[in-house]
Amino acid sequence: MVCSSCPRNCGIDRNKVTGFCGTTREYKLAKAYLHPYEEPMISGKRGSGTVFFSGCSLRCIFCQNHEISEGLQGTCISDDRLLEIFFELRDKGAENINLVTPTHYASFLPDVLRKAKANGLDIPIVYNSSGYEDVEALKGLEGLIDVYLPDLKYFRDIHAKEYSGVRNYFSTAKAAIAEMYRQTGPFILDERGIMVKGMIVRHLCLPSLALDSKLVLKHLYETYGDNIYMSIMNQYVPMHRAIGHEKLGTRLSASQYRSVVSYAASLGTRNCLIQDSESQSDSFTPDFDLHGVK
Ligand code: SF4
Known part of the structure; x- marks a missing residue:
């Protein structure tokens, strides 16, 4: 079966070879744990049951997870083991199961998710x-x-x-986000403030790209208004091939971030999440030590 999980359209059979994403049909994971630092309505008090998939269909030069996205650290597991991991995280108190970079498994995940729901997995995915x-x-x-x-x-x-x-990123992501919103509709928070349905769109501000950030936020607000959350991220730290890079080799300035946040406020958004400058640290990147995978 030719892989159709992502827009790369490699035209290969993942049962036999790896594609651009670097993975075969087998799930490859680097960590599964309770993540305390996602957005508040995702991590809650107990943490988000985060499952990190190895491999990626992008090649971001600043990727904070490059050891697993391009370096492909991780271990291959069966579908049944992935199912067990979901339940182990649930039993540890996870607010949800958080599939991180699952794009290159998008065509395979419905099977395991259907089984999870049929077996009683009762927290949001x-x-x-x-x-x-x-x-x-x-x-x-x-x-x-x-x-x-x-x-x-x-x-x-x-x-x-x-x-x-990647070519055609904006038109591709715009269409994908529209499909995601079609599926979820406006967000719903439970009585504890945990998101049980809906969408949060993240935008990581990059040095010297303030105009691009504002155009992204304008598009989102004009399209979805306050029916979604926008998460404007201030945590950029030069990593991977961005270290020493002419434009991305520096941290984001406080004035640039302020200018983007002020612009979001000027649009009239009420559901906008922002980060303080302490989030500019590589300590937010987890160790990919296979915790919770084996
Ligand atoms: S998921 Fe991987 S193999 Fe499939 S089209 Fe995308 S990059 Fe290629």
């Missing part, structure tokens, strides 16, 4: 991705994903090409 998604693959997840947590990284494709190695 969060799909946490780069936004670079295949709409048809997303349609196969309808009814199985409760909360979508995509990035919208760039507005102008020239930046997507330069920093993430």
